[in-house]
Amino acid sequence: MNIAFFDAKPYDVSSFEPYLNDDIKIHFFETKLDIETVSLTAGCEVVCVFVNDTVDKAVIDKLYANGVKLIALRCAGYNNVDLGHCFGKIHVVHVPAYSPYAVAEHTMAMLLTSIRRIHKAYNRTREFNFSLNGLTGFDLHGKTVGVIGTGRIGRVFIDICKGFGMKVLAYDKFPKDDGINYVEFDELLAKSDIISLHCPLTPDTEYMIDENAIAKMKKGVVIINTSRGALIKAEALLEGIKSRKIGAACLDVYEEESDIFFEDYSGHIVDDDTLARLITMPNVLVTSHQAFLTNEALGNIAQTTIQNIEEFFEKGTSANELCYRCGRVDTCKNHRINKCF
Numbered sequence: 001m002n003i004a005f006f007d008a009k010p011y012d013v014s015s016f017e018p019y020l021n022d023d024i025k026i027h028f029f030e031t032k033l034d035i036e037t038v039s040l041t042a043g044c045e046v047v048c049v050f051v052n053d054t055v056d057k058a059v060i061d062k063l064y065a066n067g068v069k070l071i072a073l074r075c076a077g078y079n080n081v082d083l084g085h086c087f088g089k090i091h092v093v094h095v096p097a098y099s100p101y102a103v104a105e106h107t108m109a110m111l112l113t114s115i116r117r118i119h120k121a122y123n124r125t126r127e128f129n130f131s132l133n134g135l136t137g138f139d140l141h142g143k144t145v146g147v148i149g150t151g152r153i154g155r156v157f158i159d160i161c162k163g164f165g166m167k168v169l170a171y172d173k174f175p176k177d178d179g180i181n182y183v184e185f186d187e188l189l190a191k192s193d194i195i196s197l198h199c200p201l202t203p204d205t206e207y208m209i210d211e212n213a214i215a216k217m218k219k220g221v222v223i224i225n226t227s228r229g230a231l232i233k234a235e236a237l238l239e240g241i242k243s244r245k246i247g248a249a250c251l252d253v254y255e256e257e258s259d260i261f262f263e264d265y266s267g268h269i270v271d272d273d274t275l276a277r278l279i280t281m282p283n284v285l286v287t288s289h290q291a292f293l294t295n296e297a298l299g300n301i302a303q304t305t306i307q308n309i310e311e312f313f314e315k316g317t318s319a320n321e322l323c324y325r326c327g328r329v330d331t332c333k334n335h336r337i338n339k340c341f
């Protein structure tokens, strides 16, 4: 089996190399998948892609023409794949969970770094500047955190916040009856000192944090996004920071990240003025879609991706196959039994 592996980084190669054998040949390409690079898939039955590869209608048609049978996403989110257009042509599998702890712990790491000014202190002491001026933070204990999306990652983050003695409010479009304190979206916005996003990017959730939502928040609110960039309208966030309404922002994802994140642009001029301005703000912390990046998560991603591929070629489907009809993987068991194809 030949697998065309796009956007391959050294840590991807290390985690997938143990699975290479006479039956599984992986062709690692550093480039991302898009209409310019899709020709590299000739002779491959599988393409393995990540969050910023482009799998739109034009790319899917070329993949199909090249004889690709399976798109194996090595991530949970699948907003970059036109699932409807895959129907009847190419099957799609993903890795629904690889380590909710990795992402939830990074979320708390960003929050603590931001509000206790650890990033500032680190730079200062390296210069032998031991002044504490300007480093005053605030206690998390007793503060209210609003968690949007109470799936795998949201729940782990809720548990972590409870460990800090925080009050937790939650909003989910599909709330579960499980002891979580659910409130309406607007109530969460109005009452939270910290708001953390853990829902997928869908037409429903795109720009859920825009100027209207920000207007409803407390002054000084801390916003954390480790989910998908376009949940937040970046210009509205920037305006909220400039007007001092938003106290701090922690961003592991960014609306227009696909051409920038995961790459080294030091020494280059970045064209995205909004991102450049956000990064200059003393109260904005940006990491480059790093929340998933733990040894445990990388190991699980490689193992599940290979299992998905092997299962698909043995059985014609996989437990982690995505069904485009309902758009909700967790609830599409019936469609899978009846087969989307």
Ligand code: NAI
Pocket (backbone or CB within 6 Å): 076, 077, 096, 097, 100, 103, 148, 149, 150, 151, 152, 153, 154, 171, 172, 173, 174, 175, 198, 199, 200, 201, 202, 204, 205, 226, 227, 228, 252, 253, 289, 290, 291, 292, 293
């Ligand atoms: P999940 O599928 O377990 O949970 C998502 C939750 O969002 C569900 O409870 C669902 O009901 C809820 N939801 C769906 N639509 C909603 C809406 N309109 N409003 C409010 N809630 C809604 O997903 P999981 O594993 O917790 O991941 C969450 C997100 O984290 C993923 O969609 C992905 O975008 C992001 N992610 C980011 C990573 C990173 O490295 N920064 C790594 C892995 C995931």
